[in-house]
Amino acid sequence: MLQAVYSLLWRMATPFLLWRIWRRARREPVYGLFPAQRFGFYGDRKAAPARAGFRATPVWVHAVSLGETRAAEPLVRALLERGFPVLLTHMTATGRTEGARLFEQDIAQGRLRQAWLPYDMPGAVNRFYRYFAPRCGLLIETEVWPNLIKSARRYGIPMALVSARLSAKSARKIRRVGSLARRTYGRLDAVLAQTQADADRLRMVGARDPLVVGNLKFDLQLPHELVRAGAAWRECLGRPVIAWASTREGEEEEILAAMREAPRTPAGVQPLVLLIPRHPQRFDEVAALVEKSGLAMQRRSGMAGMPPAAVGAQVAVVLGDSLGEMPFYYAAADVAIVAGSFAPLGGQNLIEASACGVPVIVGPHTFNFAQASADAIEAGAALRADSARAAWQQALALIDDGARRQAMREAAARFSATHTGATQRVIRAVSGWLA
Template sequence: MNQFLYTLLLRLAKPIILNILEKKAKKAGGLWDIRGNERFGIYPKKENIKPVSEQSDFDVRGHQFEFKNPIWVHAVSLGETRAAQPFVRILLDQGHPVLLTHTTSTGRAQGARQFSEDIGEGRLVQAWMPYDLPEAVDGFLTHWMPRCGILIEREVWPNMVLSAACQKIPMILASARFSESSAKQVKLLGGVLLEAYKKLSLILAQTQQDAERLESIGLPMPKVIGNLKFDVDISMQQVDLGAMLRQSINRHVVVIASTREGEEQVFIQGISQLKAANANVTNEADKQLLPLYVIIPRHPQRFAQVEEILKKSSLTYVRRTDNPSDKDIRQADVLFGDSLGEMFYYYGLADVAIIGGSFGDFGGQNHIEACAVGVPVIVGPHTKNFEKAVNDALIEGAARRTDSEHNALLLANALLNDDEQRKQMGKAGKQWLTLHQGVSQRLYSILHAYLN
């Protein structure tokens, strides 16, 4: 497939794609602006980017700052936005203006939380990533005139890369994640996507496996710099709040984090079975105080769906957003994590973490944040999205793998009864993470020539 055919098919499919996106946005909730002008690269002709003070520039660490020719960082969704935070912070601390784009509502909301002060001061501006139509990407690049574009992990779009090349804007793919399915996609789409990769000014891979897969499609072997997700920006305030609650309820806690569709049903059934088995113990002395289970769905649009499953179960639960008392939490079977931006609060509360998205065939979710807090990790069989990081955590003793939700619950309970093993796993997680940190600073050093 060539560029012309790709663009033609995209134009023909545009009404269908927009309808699909609108349905997804309605289901998910939040701000998506699917048919908004920004999505089509349309901006007011005489718009000036000003800070809240309405001044065109202002003092930042002793020099006058102006939002002009920003460094553009694209973080498609929630995970990429979190991963990019330490790198973006380095850019801002060095006095660079940053344009931060997203595709999803959750990514944009996370960016707004992470950089609220910088947005208020006008040092960072958020925008929607335009659709990959020539006029949309041209309008976007012409309006913002970024000095370079940095794509986090993925999201290589043919027309965007071509337009940037025509305008002599360097495009960099940083912390590139390139799976076997990505390689198959490149081959399926033919030359158009491969040419887009070839037009990138620089590719920096997460792992050696990612680099080898990129080389297998005909690209020069990229430099391996590591995974930006290792540079975890831990909210110690959240961790401390979680730890205080854990001390107050005086009860073991198993956090089941970032669950995906189908997984919650099985976990809730498993917890119900453990509760029933404990209730059937005739000797009161043999009864156990079951742990508090914290269930946190990966996507907020599924909160209502998961709560319906909880309502139909035999379990008692409280919702985080209802701000329940310590007593209410102590007496519940489940704390339902229906809040956003509080993962470190939940991990501060945890004795063991089970990472969702790895039991259904979803490729896994981020286990690195749990390791950063020193929480022992349990993963399922499907972890291809974090293949190298999971394997390393398993080797270092920071994580354990099991084959099903039911066995994950049993393994979690076994770890709760082994204080020494939990302590060793938590220590191993922190030590393992320390070995891999510094990716953001390495990335900044490598990209220095593109940033000025």
Template sequence: MSVSPSSGYGARPRFWFAAYQLLWHLLLPLAFVRLAWRARHSFAYLHHIPERLGFGYEQPISKDCIWIHAVSVGETRAAQPLIEAYLARGKSILLTHMTLNGRRTGKQLFANAIATGKVRQVYLPYDLCWSVEYFLKTFKPSFGLFMETEAWPTVVFRCKEIGLPLFLINARLSERSARRVNRFGNAGRALFQAFAGILAQTEFDAQRYRSLGVKNVLIAGNLKFDVPLDSKLVAQGKQWQQDLHADGRFMVCAASTRDGEEEIILKAWKDLLQDCIFQKPPLLCIVPRHPERFTEVTNQIRNAGLRFQARSELTEVSSDFAGVEVVLGDSMGEMPMYYGASDLVVMGGSLLPFGGQNLIEACAAGCPVLLGEHTYNFQQAALDAIAIGAAKRISGELLLGQTVALSESLKELLLHSAELAKMAAAAKAYAVEHQGATKNILAALDQQITG
């Protein structure tokens, strides 16, 4: 089904939507100021500015392409198996993002398909009526797939009005987000009801969408279990791990950490090292979630008085780490290597109320995971990983100045290698057991679009 203009505007709640559009127009200058501010770190933030307004596209793409929207890095990686499946069918893909890092990740993952014109990358325009209209008329996709939590009102309502099937796939909805949607009353619920269908990750997610009045909800699983790890990077990590083990050292990876969590982790790490309970002190690798925070985290490590080495300063990861207590993972796209090198992962986003980051990739690399209490963005995945023995929760409060719970949890596992090995085996089993979302989503979409 191709996009064609329509005069119907019955999908959108009129008063609420008019207020939303007015707010967008008022805030539009600030959106460009924000891009300019981020350009301090990379001028690439100022590239493709016209795309954010729905025009200025450099290359055409074949009509009836499949439109997949992956807002940033995590969603782009999660979409990889589905995009590859559609490419294998001979389909063309329009891949949209909202962030620079998401676009960079897509360019890296689908370089060959981009070069041959099978994948076209652009930014999703800001959620203004006229910019969305330009975008849809330019590309005329056959149907659209939004990844995980994205639900831009102008896009969603306009697709419904013109008869363009738009699905929310790999969808997740936390209790907190569901409450937030309900605060908007019928207007908030109408947004999710306007999707042609929602393919949820878990029964928890499906129930929350149904509570919003969405009728067409299916459970398809989580695409992130189907994402292949880069075998070359994992092998590099394993070599790093072997070198550390030969020196009698373990490595802990604090992965995808968020603002405020590094301070907790570094204090716990200092307490752990000061206990002098290890023949050879373990090595901590901190990988911040957002690259723009690398300098800030570097300063935190220095202020903590810990000897550190930045990944960017190493020509090879198997370099000598004698005397080094912390490695800063200030590189992009190397998480499989960090996981491959690690004996234990502390999952960022879960120590403070950020909802947790993805633990699936760590488990696929055979890494046991320590979780804080805040995992509402990955509720089912966290519960399943704990149930199978691949992950454990840190017991106790994780407030600044009170990090005993984390240091004790680290000590308990690092001093019992047999327990670590048992958890590592469970982590791999967990990752394999939950694969299959790609096939489920393809089958459901085939049935709903053609059937």
């Protein structure tokens, strides 16, 4: 009964969903591509195998947005290396854009196809399964939808929640939803959790026998050319660099205020700031905030081919308005402040920064990456600050303390090295489905 009401609400929301696609596509053109796919229409079902370009039944990996797409990269590459065609689905424009960038050659060779995951309506998900007929579904981190999971059983498609995480806050919300959520989690054929705490919470909301496999993000292979370029850029710049990474709406004002109040370190050094918004659609908005603050700014997108010396001494901020360059930004930084954690948003991934060997500072709200943040702090690779102002002060102090920075760099390298291997554990756990 609950699922029927849930499905009816989705159907009633169709006019709103169409309006939402149109509205978001005005700001994010990629979001408006192939809108029929969001309702399960992918083309002629009889021609599905040929249209999909697959030699065999694909392994389906769902990565809802940018972070999940990056997290899925080592798993997708492992599947491709084993000869499996991959169907990669998304729900956001940033996820789809990143997937197209990461797997450009595989898409061109017909080994990987991207598509939108349809909205969770029975007809839409049934059409999705009939068209692609995946051999299994691997959902990255959190994406559990009642009709999607129920219909998978109808079509005999085993489903796993991979690199699964569930914060205490989300667990409480799910438990309040009641039996529909418990039934949905219980229908998953495998739940492969990041940590024991995640596994315990997933069991509480109905998952059967969750297995701890670790976090896929630790297995990311950073592009060496970007890391080398970032390190070389910092060396040529002749100034220390602090990166404010993955900032979210409502954080930049406090960040800029902190920078105006204390532009220099206690020793009198003025660092250059790399300010990198989380979402590309906010680049212009954040640029306007920097201009309003009175701080001199250059945009990374306007620096193609320019040497570091082109960043004048008067420039306080370089706006990171480019895609796919996060390893460059981290490698170019002496200290990285990972944002999304100075408002109750759950934080952003600090693992990539640690893999680049940069000392990290996080805010108080890291519930989406609770274990990774706690482990990094315990390892000496990261610090926690209770506000953006406090984080800025800690970063300034680290700029003056070369010995401590070096110790944190070494700790970051050890922290990253000791947490790898999740990809192989996932492959082993689902090997029966891949036979």
